[in-house]
Amino acid sequence: MNPPESPxxxxxxxxxxxxxxxxxxxxxxxTAGAGLGAHRAAVAQSSKPLTLAWNANAICLVPVPVAxxxxxxxxxxxxxxxxxxxxxxxxLLESIATGKADAGVGMVHRWLKALxxxxxxxxxGASHGGCTRxxxxxxxxxxxLQKLRxxxxxxxxxxxxxxxxxxxxxxxxxxxxxxxVEWRQYPADLLGLAVEKGEIQAIADGDPNLYLIQKRNxxxxxxxxxxxxxxxxxxxxxxxxRGSLVRGDKATAAALTRAIVEASDWVANxxxxxARIFTKFSPVPEADLRAVLGTLTHNHHPSGLALRxxxxxxxxxxxxxxxxxxxxxxxxFASHVVADVLA
Numbered sequence: 455m456n457p458p459e460s461p462x463x464x465x466x467x468x469x470x471x472x473x474x475x476x477x478x479x480x481x482x483x484x485t486a487g488a489g490l491g492a493h494r495a496a497v498a499q500s501s502k503p504l505t506l507a508w509n510a511n512a513i514c515l516v517p518v519p520v521a522x523x524x525x526x527x528x529x530x531x532x533x534x535x536x537x538x539x540x541x542x543x544x545x546l547l548e549s550i551a552t553g554k555a556d557a558g559v560g561m562v563h564r565w566l567k568a569l570x571x572x573x574x575x576x577x578x579g580a581s582h583g584g585c586t587r588x589x590x591x592x593x594x595x596x597x598x599l600q601k602l603r604x605x606x607x608x609x610x611x612x613x614x615x616x617x618x619x620x621x622x623x624x625x626x627x628x629x630x631x632x633x634x635v636e637w638r639q640y641p642a643d644l645l646g647l648a649v650e651k652g653e654i655q656a657i658a659d660g661d662p663n664l665y666l667i668q669k670r671n672x673x674x675x676x677x678x679x680x681x682x683x684x685x686x687x688x689x690x691x692x693x694x695x696r697g698s699l700v701r702g703d704k705a706t707a708a709a710l711t712r713a714i715v716e717a718s719d720w721v722a723n724x725x726x727x728x729a730r731i732f733t734k735f736s737p738v739p740e741a742d743l744r745a746v747l748g749t750l751t752h753n754h755h756p757s758g759l760a761l762r763x764x765x766x767x768x769x770x771x772x773x774x775x776x777x778x779x780x781x782x783x784x785x786x787f788a789s790h791v792v793a794d795v796l797a
Contacts, residue, residue: 503533503534503535504532504533504534504535504556504557504706504710505534505535505537505554505555505556505557506518506534506535506536506537506555506556506557506558506559506710507537507538507539507546507549507550507555507557507558507559508536508537508538508539508558508559508560509538509539509540509560510538510540510735510736511540511735511736512585512660513585513661513662513729513732513736513738513743513746513747514581514582514584514585514660514661514690514691514746514750515559515581515691516721516728516729516731516732516747517559517581517582517714517717517718517720517721517752518536518559518714518717519536519731519732519734519735520717520720520721520728520731521534521713521714521716521717522534522536523731524717524720524731526713526714526716526717526720527710527713529713529716530709530710530712530713531709532706532709532710532713534710534713537555539555539558543560543564543565543568544568544571546558546560547565547568547569547573547575547694548573550573550575550694550695550696551573551574551575551696551697553696553698555696556695556696556699556710557693557694557695557696557699557707557710558575558693558694559581559691559692559693559694559714560691560692560694561585561586561615561660561690561691561692562580562615562689562690562691562692562765562768563586563615563618563619563680563690563768564613564614564615564618565577565692565694566765566768566769566772566778566791567613567772567777567778569787569791570778570779570782570787574696574697574698575694575695575696575697575791576694576695576696576697576700576707576791576792576793576795577692577693577694577761577765577791577792577793578693578694578695578700578707578708578710578711578757578792578793578795578796579692579693579711579712579714579715579755579757579761579795579796580689580690580691580692580693580715580754580755580756580757580761580764581689581691581692581693581714581715581717581718581752581755582689582690582691582718582721582750582751582752582754582755583680583681583685583686583687583688583689583690583750583751583754584679584680584681584690584749584750584751585660585661585680585690585691585746585749585750586615586616586619586620586658586659586660586661586679586680586690587616587658587659587660587661587664587665587676587678587679587680588607588616588620588623588656588657588658588676588677588678588679589656589657589664589667589668589674589675589676589677590602590605590655590656590674590675590677591649591655591656591673591674591675592673592674592675593673594652594655594656596655596656596675596677597675597677598677599623599624599627599629599677599678600627600629602624602629602634602635602655602656602677603629603634603635604634604635605635605636605654605655605656606635606636606637606638606653606654606655606656607620607635607636607637607638607654607655607656607657607658608638608639608640608645608648608649608653608654608656608657608658608659609637609638609639609640609645609657609658609659610639610640610641610642610645610659610663611639612637612639614658614659614660615660615680616658616659616660617637617658618772618775618777619658619680620658620678621637621775622771622772622774622775623678623682625774625775631775638653638654640654642659642663643663645657645659645663645664645667646667646670646671649667649671649673649674650671656677657674661746661749662736662738662742662743662746665742665745665746665749666738666742669742679749681751687751687754688754688764688767688768689754689755689756689761689764690750692761693710693711693714695707695710695711695793695795697793700793700795704795707793707795708795708796711757711795711796712796714755715755715757718752718753718755719752719753719755721747721752722751722752722753725744725747725748726744728747729743729744729747757794757796758792758794758796759794761792762788762789762792762794763788765787765788765791765792766784766785766787766788767784769782769784769787769788770784
């Protein structure tokens with residue numbers, strides 16, 4: 455049984471780049487509802503397929519193939535073509551902003567700095583929380599965050615969500631992420647070997663890679679995740695839609711968003727079947743995919759005001775460590791990049 459549809463919200467006019475930096479009623483509602491239904495039907499019958507970009511290596515994005523294979527897109531009257539995108543986030547957001555893709559799903563900590571640059575992409579929804587962790591070496595004495603002082607943390611990318619998120623988290627625990635620790639980049643599949651050789655004493659990375667490294671190396675102990683403490687109810691991955699589609703065809707943007715949200719609910723309620731669906735895209739054994747899904751919160755997918763508040767929260771985080779420009783207003787930024795499309 456599919457979960458009930460989620461409530462949704464109204465669209466807002468975008469801010470300019472300069473602003474970013476600095477009885478009859480019931481009948482009208484029925485008429486609008488009928489018009490919306492007719493519009494959805496027209497989308498299903500005549501519109502060209504929407505292109506949705508995602509990273510087919512990321513188990514946390516399993517709501518995308520679930521929505522495709524189990525008919526959530528079809529249910530909401532949108533034709534969707536999936537395209538695997540594993541390039542840079544700037545390139546992904548540029549492809550959406552310029553219409554080469556219509557939408558994409560990705561990690562909020564990799565998107566926000568790029569969105570601050572002005573790409574015409576609107577965040578319309580979210581899919582889950584979790585999937586980024588930091589683990590320390592017991593042998594090196596790194597058994598809690600405070601023990602990271604003077605140590606080297608391995609990451610797969612110096613602009614990765616893991617590096618960005620845990621730099622913020624360390625700062626909130628009184629550890630200067632620029633002076634008290636060193637960050638060192640390695641290919642993702644060599645991070646475990648770097649710990650074994652003593653070149654690094656901790657790893658900050660996403661799953662399933664870090665999960666598999668920890669499974670092989672029992673010396674590693676989890677120190678924190680992006681669901682720790684005040685982040686327990688925060689979203690991790692978001693849905694972005696090209697701004698021109700949001701402004702010109704809000705109903706289609708809403709239908710796509712609603713399909714991803716409902717697919718995320720389905721994943722939360724059916725993790726084992728979701729892992730089976732994802733095996734088509736991953737060489738990771740199904741049992742390991744199930745284990746990783748068990749650590750995620752696919753029932754955490756805010757929209758509207760709640761999503762804007764989370765994006766504002768993250769924007770303040772980014773500003774606190776100098777990732778965002780000093781002149782960027784987190785509240786205005788959040789209002790600019792989040793579109794309330796659900797109705």
